[in-house]
Amino acid sequence: MTSLLSSLRRPLTRRAFSTNKNVLALRNIDPASPENSTDTYFVRTLSPGYSSCIAAKDLKAGEVIGTTVGTVYSTPTRFTIQMTLDKHVEIFGGMQYANHHCNPNASFIMSESEPQVSLVAIKPIAKGDHITFDYNTTEWDMDEKFTCNCGDAACRGDIQGAKHMHDAQVLRLLPHFSSSVMRSLLKHKLVQG
Numbered sequence: 790m791t792s793l794l795s796s797l798r799r800p801l802t803r804r805a806f807s808t809n810k811n812v813l814a815l816r817n818i819d820p821a822s823p824e825n826s827t828d829t830y831f832v833r834t835l836s837p838g839y840s841s842c843i844a845a846k847d848l849k850a851g852e853v854i855g856t857t858v859g860t861v862y863s864t865p866t867r868f869t870i871q872m873t874l875d876k877h878v879e880i881f882g883g884m885q886y887a888n889h890h891c892n893p894n895a896s897f898i899m900s901e902s903e904p905q906v907s908l909v910a911i912k913p914i915a916k917g918d919h920i921t922f923d924y925n926t927t928e929w930d931m932d933e934k935f936t937c938n939c940g941d942a943a944c945r946g947d948i949q950g951a952k953h954m955h956d957a958q959v960l961r962l963l964p965h966f967s968s969s970v971m972r973s974l975l976k977h978k979l980v981q982g
């Protein structure tokens with residue numbers, strides 16, 4: 790897998806949109822802190838403001854990389870993962886440093902009612918690989934769009950959320966969309982024809 794992960798989901802300096810002291814404390818810890826690791830993954834800082842969640846052991850397809858509970862907000866930010874169109878969860882503990890890739894090796898399993906997320910391997914992941922997911926599988930219309938340079942042959946370039954994908958791209962990602970994004974895709978299709 791290429792290590793040229795261009796996206797930056799969680800920089801070191803974050804917008805203080807919450808005054809919750811516990812959230813602020815978690816947000817300010819060093820990404821490479823042991824608090825952001827388990828026996829399954831750890832976080833490596835690749836450059837200032839750019840970190841990545843790395844596999845600490847070989848993982849099989851279908852294996853749960855981790856499960857965590859986060860803090861819910863009503864609007865999306867660059868740090869949140871969409872539960873529903875008006876519920877967006879910010880997670881801590883290391884998996885928040887899983888970056889975007891257009892041909893990812895993992896996927897987030899989202900609940901629409903509880904702020905609990907699981908990151909699951911969707912293909913074998915070797916120890917030391919970057920753990921990645923496709924942001925468009927969980928985001929309908931992204932708060933902060935970006936240009937991806939993941940280097941994959943199928944790299945889509947502009948990453949803006951599932952709303953902006955054409956049918957062939959949707960088909961390719963079909964097994965991995967969250968239920969919320971899947972519902973929005975279906976509604977969009979039925980309304981637009």
Ligand SMILES: [Zn+2]
Pocket residue numbers: 890891892937938939940941943944945946
């Ligand atoms: Zn890409």
